Amino acid sequence: MSQVYRSTRSSTEQAVSFEEAIITGLAKDGGLFIPSEIPQISSNDIKSWENLTFQELAFQIMRLYIKNEEISDDDLNKLIEKSYSTFRSKDVTPLVKIDSREKLHILELFHGPTYAFKDVALQFVGNLFEYFLQRKNANKKEGEERDIITVVGATSGDTGSAAIYGLRNKKDVSVFIMYPTGRVSPIQEDQMTTVTDNNIHTFSVNGTFDDCQSLVKQVFADEEFNNTYHIGAVNSINWARILAQMTYYFYSYFQLKKQLGSNDDLNVKYVVPSGNFGDILAGYFAKEMGLPINKLVVATNENNILHRFINSGKYDKVPVKVTYSPAMDICVSSNFERFLWYMIRKTDGKNDDLKTGEIMKSFMDSLNSKTGEFNVSSDVIDATKEFLESASVTNEETVSTIKATYDGTSNKYILDPHTAVGINTCLRLIDSSNDKDVHYISLSTAHPAKFSEVVNLALSGFEGYSFEKDVLPDELKKLSTMPKKIKLIEQADLKVIEAAIVEELKNEKK
């Protein structure tokens, strides 16, 4: 397969290599990279994958999206091995059963170094960055300028630590993560600031998350600065993140088949707590590749742009609300553009890539204009509903789901608030569905220890419950006593940030 990557907004045939799509992150026209074709896997081939390990399966899937000329079999295997050797579970992403409901299965994605699902992708992305840079720098002579990347990112919690753990100690990569002072949870802050590797820099910025994000955008837009320091991003639109997440859809499907002792195709829906639509988008690719998934269910909190869209065909920005599941607090869902591209192509785009790109561009121009919205045709919505169902879950429902799950399971299973949004959605579907044969795989996106405030709010009334004893893993307990590296940035200002970056880079070289 001659896999190349094109932009969702392009009306020309321009395509780039996998390497360029990963390193640049975003296409020049502002669109997102998508593969030139979605590989099709026959049901026989899917069957032959059933007994593979997570790592072997990741190899089979990634091989279909990366040309051999770009990464050899041997190198790809090594990258995958290295990326998942940091996980605490031998299954990497185990599928567990809680005993409250027969048809409910939880896919635990939080067994990586930072206890959040983002590790599954960012451990791999970090190794890819290093691999591409090493290759570029391999033939350079002493004194010759090396290729470098300076990753600059903003975080309200989860992405920052996952990016830091993915990129720590990687040669020729420097990382700057900004977060708003006093506005991330203590554990999340400790996770970031206790990584004291030379190439990792955490900036605690006197401002809001929006200030931090705006600074990142300004640093990217400063052409001179960008040309000197080669600014890179690892945010959720990076194609390698989507690619790495496909593995656990296949893997959990096979795990469930084994657990049920079934030889036939399963009737299964995946329920995914969603914000930027990266996690669930990987499920869309798995389904299109041939994995027999019944439906993907978008579980949103009160920031429910996707739920509203699926019901109305109107995609409109409204201000973000602060909820109990902060990693899903978004006003637009950046990866949705990729999914929508395929839905348009199937319908109004008449299977024509260029026409589809044109339509997509006009939608995005409209979204980014004063109107702040766009509307799609009923054909596009019908196509969307072939793949997606959706729900929106309130804060109260999030808390009551954590309570009920703890109270109603024999092992007192504790959900994090993001996972609880998914489980609430799942239980609603189970209770209202006429189709009693459907199994639900609900994705668990974080360990409850990362969101102590909400978990304690839900559970502190239960006799015998203790956060320290029941929730907090030893590894996270240790963090609060470890040495920290933080730089306080008093003023959320471009010049101040750039000066701080330059100074830190100088210190790194020493």
Ligand SMILES: *Cc1c(COP(=O)(O)O)cnc(C)c1O
């Ligand atoms: C990032 C994140 C999500 C949302 O995932 P998307 O890919 O942005 O939809 C959900 N839960 C947790 C804990 C996260 O960190």
